Amino acid sequence: MSQPHRHTMEAVAVSHRFDVSRPWLQRLFNGEPKRFLRAVDDVSFAIPTGTTFALVGESGCGKSTIARLAVGLYEPSDGDILFEDQPLSSARAQPALRRRMNMIFQDPYASLNPRWRVSDIVAEPIRAFRLATRPNEVQARVGSLLAQVGLTLRDGEKYPHEFSGGQRQRISIARALASEPDFLVCDEPTSALDVSVQAQILNLMRDLQQRLGLTYLFISHNLAVVRHMADRLGVMYLGRIVEQGPAETIFRTPRHPYTRLLLDAIPDLEQIGRSRTPVGGEIPSPIAPPPGCAFHPRCKLANDRCRTEKPAHIAVGDVQVACHAVAEGRDS
Amino acid sequence: MPLLEVDNLTVEFATRRGSLRALDRVSFSIEKGEILGVVGESGAGKSLTGAAIVGLLESPGRIASGQIRLDGGRIDNLPPEPLRRIRGRRIGTIFQDPLTTLNPLYTIGRQLIETMQTHARMSDSDARRKAVGWLERVGIPAAAQRIDAYPHEFSGGQRQRVVIALALCAEPALVIADEPTTALDVSVQAQIITLLKDLTRDHGTSVMLVTHDMGVIAETADRVAVMYAGRIAEIGPVAEIIRNPAHPYTDGLMASIPSLEHRVDRLRQIDGAVPRLDAMPDGCRFHPRCPSAFARCTAQQPELMAAGATRAACWLHA
Ligand SMILES: Nc1ncnc2c1ncn2[C@@H]1O[C@H](COP(=O)(O)OP(=O)(O)OP(=O)(O)O)[C@@H](O)[C@H]1O
Ligand SMILES: Nc1ncnc2c1ncn2[C@@H]1O[C@H](COP(=O)(O)OP(=O)(O)OP(=O)(O)O)[C@@H](O)[C@H]1O
Ligand code: SF4
Ligand code: SF4
Ligand SMILES: [Mg+2]
Ligand SMILES: [Mg+2]
Numbered sequence: 001m002s003q004p005h006r007h008t009m010e011a012v013a014v015s016h017r018f019d020v021s022r023p024w025l026q027r028l029f030n031g032e033p034k035r036f037l038r039a040v041d042d043v044s045f046a047i048p049t050g051t052t053f054a055l056v057g058e059s060g061c062g063k064s065t066i067a068r069l070a071v072g073l074y075e076p077s078d079g080d081i082l083f084e085d086q087p088l089s090s091a092r093a094q095p096a097l098r099r100r101m102n103m104i105f106q107d108p109y110a111s112l113n114p115r116w117r118v119s120d121i122v123a124e125p126i127r128a129f130r131l132a133t134r135p136n137e138v139q140a141r142v143g144s145l146l147a148q149v150g151l152t153l154r155d156g157e158k159y160p161h162e163f164s165g166g167q168r169q170r171i172s173i174a175r176a177l178a179s180e181p182d183f184l185v186c187d188e189p190t191s192a193l194d195v196s197v198q199a200q201i202l203n204l205m206r207d208l209q210q211r212l213g214l215t216y217l218f219i220s221h222n223l224a225v226v227r228h229m230a231d232r233l234g235v236m237y238l239g240r241i242v243e244q245g246p247a248e249t250i251f252r253t254p255r256h257p258y259t260r261l262l263l264d265a266i267p268d269l270e271q272i273g274r275s276r277t278p279v280g281g282e283i284p285s286p287i288a289p290p291p292g293c294a295f296h297p298r299c300k301l302a303n304d305r306c307r308t309e310k311p312a313h314i315a316v317g318d319v320q321v322a323c324h325a326v327a328e329g330r331d332s
Numbered sequence: 333m334p335l336l337e338v339d340n341l342t343v344e345f346a347t348r349r350g351s352l353r354a355l356d357r358v359s360f361s362i363e364k365g366e367i368l369g370v371v372g373e374s375g376a377g378k379s380l381t382g383a384a385i386v387g388l389l390e391s392p393g394r395i396a397s398g399q400i401r402l403d404g405g406r407i408d409n410l411p412p413e414p415l416r417r418i419r420g421r422r423i424g425t426i427f428q429d430p431l432t433t434l435n436p437l438y439t440i441g442r443q444l445i446e447t448m449q450t451h452a453r454m455s456d457s458d459a460r461r462k463a464v465g466w467l468e469r470v471g472i473p474a475a476a477q478r479i480d481a482y483p484h485e486f487s488g489g490q491r492q493r494v495v496i497a498l499a500l501c502a503e504p505a506l507v508i509a510d511e512p513t514t515a516l517d518v519s520v521q522a523q524i525i526t527l528l529k530d531l532t533r534d535h536g537t538s539v540m541l542v543t544h545d546m547g548v549i550a551e552t553a554d555r556v557a558v559m560y561a562g563r564i565a566e567i568g569p570v571a572e573i574i575r576n577p578a579h580p581y582t583d584g585l586m587a588s589i590p591s592l593e594h595r596v597d598r599l600r601q602i603d604g605a606v607p608r609l610d611a612m613p614d615g616c617r618f619h620p621r622c623p624s625a626f627a628r629c630t631a632q633q634p635e636l637m638a639a640g641a642t643r644a645a646c647w648l649h650a
Contacts, residue, residue, distance in 0.1 A: 020478075020485065059489025059520045060473065106488045107429075150605045161390070165428040165511065166374025166544075188488070191514045194373045194544035199588040199601040221489075221517035222545075224589070262519065285474035 005084040007046040008183050008215040009070055014079035016040040016065050020287065037286050039065040041239035042079070047183075047232070050209065052216040054226045054247065056262065057236030060286065063219045064106055066236075067187045070217055071103045083183070099129045102181040104173055106188045106219075111172055112160040118171055119156030122146065125179035145174040148204055150197060166193045173201060177208075185217045190225060202228060223263065227251055235259045238286060238294040245319030255321045255331065257299050293324065301325040333404055334361035335538045336385070336506055341398035341408075343377075343384055345609070352609040354380055356562045357398065359636075362506070365536040367528070369553030369570065371544060371585065375606050376559040378542045379428055382508045384408075385540075386425050387415045402506065421451040424504035426496050426512045428542075433495045434483040440467075440494050441479035444501055451502040466497040471523045489516045496524060503535065510542045525552050546589055550574055558582045561607055561617040568642025578639035579646045580622050616647065624648060 021027060021034040040062045047053040055063045068074045069081055072092045083091040083101065091097040102125075105111040112121055122142045125131075132138045143153040149170035160168055173189060186205075190198040202225065208214050220226050226233065230247035235256060243256040254260045284290050284297060293311050296302040303324070311322045325331040343355040355377045362368045370378050383389050385400055387410070400408040407418060419425070427433050435443060444463035448454060454462070460479070467475035470493040472486075483491055496512055509528070513521040525548060531537040541553060549556055549570065556573040558566040558581065566579040577583045584602040604621040607613055613620055619629040628647050639649035 018485070020481065022480070056517070058517050059493075060487040064487060110429075152608075154608075164375045164379060170374075188514075194371070194376075194585075195546065196585060196588040196602045197374045198544075203601065221521075262517075285477070287474055287477060 005049055008049045008084060009217065010046040010082040011066070011070070012044055012080045012082065014040060014043045014069060014076045014081060016069060016074060017077045035287055038239050038289070039286065040069065043241050045234055045241060045244060047215055047217060049215050050213040051231040052209070052218050052229050053232045053234065054218040054220065054230035055234050055236055056221065056223065056226055059221070061236040062239045063236060064187055067103065067185045067217065067219055070185050071101050095129065099179050100181055101183040101185070102176045102179055103185040104176045104187060104189045106191070112168060114160055116159070117156065118158055118160065119153070121171065122156065122174050122178050125175065129179055131180060141178070145178055148177070149174045150200055166197055169193060170197070170201070182213070183215045187219045188221070191220065191222070198225070205229070235262065238284060238289055240294065240322065242295070242323070243319065243321045249317065249319055255316055255319060255326050256323050257301055257325065257331070258295050301331060335364045335403060336362040336540070337401040338381070338385065339399040339401070341381070341384060341400065342396045343380055343389065343393055344396040346392040346394070349610065354393070354562050354609055355384070358564055360557050360564065360567060362538045362540060364538055365532045366555070367532055367539040367541055367553050369549040369556040370540060370542045370559060371546070371549060371556060372559030372565070373606050377562045378559055379510050382425065382510050382540065382542060385508060386419050386423055420447065420504070421502050422504055423506045423508060424499035424502060426499045426507070426509040428510040433498065434491060436483055439480045439482055444498060447498055448501050462501070466501050467494070469527060470494070470497045471520050489520060492516060493520070493524070500531070505537060507531070507537060507539045509539060511544070512541070513543065513545065513548055521548065528552065546574065546586070558585065561612065563617060563645065564636060565618065565646070566642055566644040567636065572641040576640060578642050578644040578649060580624050581618050616645070
């Protein structure tokens with residue numbers, strides 16, 4: 001199949017705000033203004049077709065919000081999401097294109113209908129998009145999808161609550177693959193899986209990519225998994241992408257002070273009984289983010305400029321970094 | 333005397349086709365102030381073990397035989413009311429699925445305050461101050477402002493931390509933590525782990541820590557139990573389990589961990605799958621996947637036996 005599009009998915013200056021105000025009566029009573037939480041702040045990136053773009057960053061930094069924006073579950077407050085060069089909203093209006101994007105959710109149980117048998121859950125996209133119509137054909141597809149994630153057709157007769165946490169996550173992966181997507185958003189796809197099933201799933205995802213040219217937006221807090229999967233990497237901090245570029249380059253020579261800290265905090269098997277130094281400093285509030293560079297309260301390199309002026313993205317080789325210290329060459 | 337003793341615990345599910353044995357004679361203990369890590373492939377029975385201890389097995393699951401003792405007293409045969417009091421005050425639980433623990437209709441502050449007030453007398457304002465304190469200890473930013481928010485207004489990892497605060501706020505003697513850090517990035521994970529370790533050191537809290545993250549196990553656990561197909565395959569000190577695993581399954585588990593040091597094309601995987609409950613192989617349950625299997629393995633089931641510094645259920649050590 002020819003691939004005319006260089007990028008499968010693109011985010012152009014995307015922001016997303018949540019209204020976290022108290023009920024209006026209370027606000028009126030206390031004279032409070034409306035309050036917003038800026039979960040995603042002016043984020044731009046593009047995912048070349050057939051590659052994996054990974055997002056990493058602290059809990060609450062906005063990864064799942066981007067995932068939901070990428071498949072159209074949220075509308076951006078500002079900016080645009082493009083799917084194969086068209087605005088996402090018009091792409092989603094066409095069933096043929098809608099079929100081609102799908103998402104594996106962070107919370108596998110909440111995303112599975114508890115009243116449906118597993119085989120019906122997996123068959124639903126096959127029927128909805130008419131990928132197969134005859135019952136035995138549908139059945140055969142469901143069987144091979146379940147087999148790919150290490151389950152069997154007989155497991156399909158059961159309901160989600162009869163499975164362990166990792167088994168449920170595999171069911172949601174099978175369902176996501178059922179519509180034969182070209183673009184798959186994976187929000188912590190293996191976080192509930194033990195290492196050996198995780199290896200099976202990651203190998204499966206890489207096989208599918210090599211065979212069918214799938215494009216992934218991949219979110220995981222497990223940096224070893226990210227290193228294994230990612231072609232390009234975006235490091236997020238408090239709603240912004242602070243560093244992005246080829247994953248290998250960033251893993252080998254992280255530039256942004258936050259990226260360095262993140263890579264230092266990784267536990268490894270050599271550290272039996274030893275404690276990591278938890279990232280110091282206060283976790284800032286996303287409702288009232290620090291002015292200037294949001295990372296400055298925790299950054300050893302922060303100076304006065306960092307406290308007032310938001311750093312712009314600059315190119316360092318093929319990596320983009322938003323940091324004054326890097327721009328000024330005082331980071332090493 | 334250990335704080336928790338689990339003695340030959342067997343759990344079965346009644347089905348139309350007969351009863352399925354999901355846990356088979358599982359025995360272990362946890363000392364005061366000790367952290368026992370529990371690892372093993374998906375479906376091995378880790379969560380079921382935790383659920384059985386706190387008396388939350390869902391029907392048709394039931395304890396078919398065995399005993400569970402807390403501070404020497406049996407808790408596996410208690411009526412619902414005393415069991416409910418133990419749960420929460422003596423045993424705090426962090427479930428694998430944070431959404432099922434949190435009530436979507438109440439603010440997280442209300443849930444914390446109610447939990448603390450059911451187990452200890454304290455004024456509303458005291459409880460509220462303590463609740464903010466717990467949210468800060470688990471790393472929820474702007475805790476004082478967000479205490480009145482509902483669960484869906486938090487990110488996945490933030491919800492998981494609220495669940496952790498809920499389990500710890502009544503200061504239980506035993507914490508059963510089922511994948512408490514899976515949705516957390518490494519820096520928050522470090523914070524939670526430091527918190528758990530502080531509790532064991534300062535208050536003698538005991539922890540049963542279920543996780544598939546061997547990095548977390550390495551830095552947190554004192555001992556590790558490796559489960560396979562409803563049984564304990566190996567149990568021993570953490571350093572031995574990681575460096576010198578005696579059971580072939582533990583060995584395979586250690587090898588399938590992706591490494592940060594070098595990127596490989598394919599991760600090593602343990603081929604095959606965990607056997608289904610209704611099709612358990614005879615003999616050693618691992619034999620169809622075991623690279624070292626020999627004749628005796630297919631005929632006779634191994635029990636835990638001394639294997640170097642650990643105990644392993646494997647005929648290689650007989
Ligand atoms: N309600 C139920 N009915 C039937 N079987 C069940 C039920 N709940 C659990 N099981 C089975 O019991 C076995 C053990 O499940 P358990 O949830 O303890 O696994 P686990 O080790 O926690 O796995 P994971 O790492 O995936 O969470 C699994 O094979 C599961 O399918
Ligand atoms: N529905 C909502 N209403 C209000 N605030 C929200 C809502 N959903 C998310 N948030 C907030 O937006 C921020 C980003 O959340 P998001 O779920 O994108 O984080 P994340 O990076 O996926 O974190 P995690 O690793 O914990 O899953 C968080 O501060 C969160 O509390
Ligand atoms: S801009 Fe300043 S505060 Fe921000 S990361 Fe760079 S040096 Fe640190
Ligand atoms: S008893 Fe035999 S089959 Fe089982 S783990 Fe040991 S060598 Fe392998
Ligand atoms: Mg998330
Ligand atoms: Mg489990």
